[in-house]
Amino acid sequence: MDMLCISNLYKRFGDKEVLRGLQLHVPQNSIYGFVGKNGAGKTTAMKTVLGLLRADAGEITVNGERVVYGQTETNRYIGYLPDVPAFYPFMTAREYLLFCGALTGMLHAELEGRISELLALVGLDGETHRIKGFSRGMKQRLGIAQALLGKPKLLICDEPTSALDPVGRKEILDILLAAREQTTVLLSTHILSDVERICTDIAFLHEGVIAASGSLAEIRTKYRRNLYRIETEEASQCELLISHLRGMQRVGENQLSFCEEDCSLREVLRFLSEESISVIRLEREEPGLEALFMEVIGK
Amino acid sequence: MKALFAFIRKEITEQIRSGRLWLLLAVFVFFGIMNPAVAKLTPWLLELLADSLAESGMTVTDVTVSAMDSWVQFFKNAPICLIVFAVVQSGVFTREYASGTLVLSLTKGLARYKVVVAKAAVLFALWTACYFMGFAITYGYNAYFWDNSVAQSLAASVFFWWVFGVWVIALSVLFSTLFQTNTQVLVATGGSAFACYLLGLLPKVKRVVPTLLTDGNALIYGTSDAQAYTVALIVAAVTAVACIFLSLLAFNKKQL
Ligand SMILES: Nc1ncnc2c1ncn2[C@@H]1O[C@H](COP(=O)(O)OP(=O)(O)OP(=O)(O)O)[C@@H](O)[C@H]1O
Numbered sequence: 307m308d309m310l311c312i313s314n315l316y317k318r319f320g321d322k323e324v325l326r327g328l329q330l331h332v333p334q335n336s337i338y339g340f341v342g343k344n345g346a347g348k349t350t351a352m353k354t355v356l357g358l359l360r361a362d363a364g365e366i367t368v369n370g371e372r373v374v375y376g377q378t379e380t381n382r383y384i385g386y387l388p389d390v391p392a393f394y395p396f397m398t399a400r401e402y403l404l405f406c407g408a409l410t411g412m413l414h415a416e417l418e419g420r421i422s423e424l425l426a427l428v429g430l431d432g433e434t435h436r437i438k439g440f441s442r443g444m445k446q447r448l449g450i451a452q453a454l455l456g457k458p459k460l461l462i463c464d465e466p467t468s469a470l471d472p473v474g475r476k477e478i479l480d481i482l483l484a485a486r487e488q489t490t491v492l493l494s495t496h497i498l499s500d501v502e503r504i505c506t507d508i509a510f511l512h513e514g515v516i517a518a519s520g521s522l523a524e525i526r527t528k529y530r531r532n533l534y535r536i537e538t539e540e541a542s543q544c545e546l547l548i549s550h551l552r553g554m555q556r557v558g559e560n561q562l563s564f565c566e567e568d569c570s571l572r573e574v575l576r577f578l579s580e581e582s583i584s585v586i587r588l589e590r591e592e593p594g595l596e597a598l599f600m601e602v603i604g605k
Numbered sequence: 606m607k608a609l610f611a612f613i614r615k616e617i618t619e620q621i622r623s624g625r626l627w628l629l630l631a632v633f634v635f636f637g638i639m640n641p642a643v644a645k646l647t648p649w650l651l652e653l654l655a656d657s658l659a660e661s662g663m664t665v666t667d668v669t670v671s672a673m674d675s676w677v678q679f680f681k682n683a684p685i686c687l688i689v690f691a692v693v694q695s696g697v698f699t700r701e702y703a704s705g706t707l708v709l710s711l712t713k714g715l716a717r718y719k720v721v722v723a724k725a726a727v728l729f730a731l732w733t734a735c736y737f738m739g740f741a742i743t744y745g746y747n748a749y750f751w752d753n754s755v756a757q758s759l760a761a762s763v764f765f766w767w768v769f770g771v772w773v774i775a776l777s778v779l780f781s782t783l784f785q786t787n788t789q790v791l792v793a794t795g796g797s798a799f800a801c802y803l804l805g806l807l808p809k810v811k812r813v814v815p816t817l818l819t820d821g822n823a824l825i826y827g828t829s830d831a832q833a834y835t836v837a838l839i840v841a842a843v844t845a846v847a848c849i850f851l852s853l854l855a856f857n858k859k860q861l
């Protein structure tokens with residue numbers, strides 16, 4: 307069963323249509339990467355799932371239950387880490403987690419142990435200061451801790467690593483990876499290397515709809531293009547190639563790249579030998595997600 | 606229930622740690638002492654000024670003060686205390702809107718109505734505690750210096766003023782769920798109370814508007830009896846309950 311189902315979701319702000327028939331199915335126990343450029347509507351979609359924003363049309367179910375705007379029923383399945391988490395500054399991290407636990411109705415005895423465990427997990431154990439003085443990174447860690455507190459079935463993280471240094475980022479990704487055992491994770495991000503590192507599935511949000519989605523492997527095969535890079539001895543030889551062959555793109559002083567679909571490798575090799583062009587390097591490139599993303603959104 | 610109590614506890618902790626509780630206690634204690642103090646000092650002040658008053662043609666005869674003067678002060682200072690209370694507490698909702706702190710509580714499954722109930726309950730409790738503490742201090746001094754029995758219908762007049770405070774707080778809770786900033790809340794609350802006051806100047810509606818409840822002097826001097834306040838009391842109670850009820854509805858639909 308899908309943990310989260312979004313079908314035909316529409317949302318507009320004024321005359322700006324942000325979501326235009328969004329479809330998203332997040333399978334159980336996946337780590338689902340939700341990728342889109344700034345302003346694509348990732349946060350909007352997530353807030354609608356939490357019942358914090360009213361959808362103009364469409365249906366959302368969490369664990370098979372319908373989400374209703376303004377009601378919080380389905381939120382008992384969800385742990386949420388907002389893009390900029392805001393806590394009560396006058397509490398300490400432990401007090402805040404105790405407060406959260408009481409809100410979800412957890413038993414005090416169970417809560418104490420769970421909180422110590424989580425504070426250790428996110429590296430905030432021994433932190434007795436009030437949240438007022440926390441750095442962004444510390445708040446992000448506390449955010450992860452509160453999201454995981456109730457052992458949610460669905461963990462929604464809005465750009466969980468954007469405020470963190472490389473070490474902190476790795477730690478958070480490891481926590482999410484470990485959380486996968488018990489939960490389903492939906493995480494939005496622009497950082498595609500993070501997606502490559504931990505995600506099992508991915509969806510690209512573009513112009514209000516999912517432009518491409520599937521498991522990481524599926525996406526790779528679907529959008530695989532044979533991309534080559536060629537380096538010649540002299541710049542003038544590049545000019546020659548550009549003027550005679552289709553799809554040659556300059557990527558450096560005397561470097562070109564081309565795609566097998568535009569111009570076959572055989573054709574290029576024949577031209578190189580006919581014209582006696584001295585080649586320093588000719589290699590095949592493995593496109594990263596970055597390139598895939600550009601490809602999907604048609605850039 | 607557990608969630609509601611947790612949220613109430615958070616509200617109380619916030620009142621204490623932000624210093625708002627102590628500030629309000631200090632203000633109410635101060636006025637509680639000032640009411641009898643001003644009455645006590647009046648003859649002495651007049652004596653000091655007697656010479657200059659005599660020059661301008663006024664003669665100061667022996668002034669005797671009683672608990673009455675202190676209670677008049679009480680009803681004069683009560684509005685100041687209520688205004689301080691309303692201003693200090695005007696951000697109880699709006700501060701959370703601005704910082705976004707409610708979002709996480711609500712996504713934890715806290716029902717929205719509990720937010721309103723908890724905040725309103727803490728405000729009412731705080732108003733009650735502060736107001737009656739101020740009253741108790743004034744009453745105590747009055748009993749020590751003079752005799753409180755000269756003031757007629759004292760209990761009723763003090764109770765009515767408390768109800769008026771509850772009414773104003775209920776208004777501010779409603780406006781807090783409708784508006785986004787504490788300035789808007791204050792302007793709307795103050796505006797409504799002032800509009801009532803203006804309405805109350807019309808003889809026909811005088812007995813109906815909640816602002817009548819603030820006229821404690823008429824009661825203690827016996828120029829009016831408690832029965833005359835019944836309609837205003839009912840109107841205040843009904844509108845206060847309605848405000849809380851409407852604020853629950855408004856808060857359910859509020860975008861956070
Ligand atoms: N409350 C709002 N009122 C008006 N417009 C809004 C509101 N919230 C979001 N928008 C608009 O909706 C669009 C999508 O915003 P959203 O925050 O969902 O994007 P995002 O994908 O999360 O971007 P980012 O990567 O920068 O976080 C933006 O153009 C934004 O201006």
Ligand SMILES: [Mg+2]
Nearest residue numbers: 348349389464
């Ligand atoms: Mg966002």
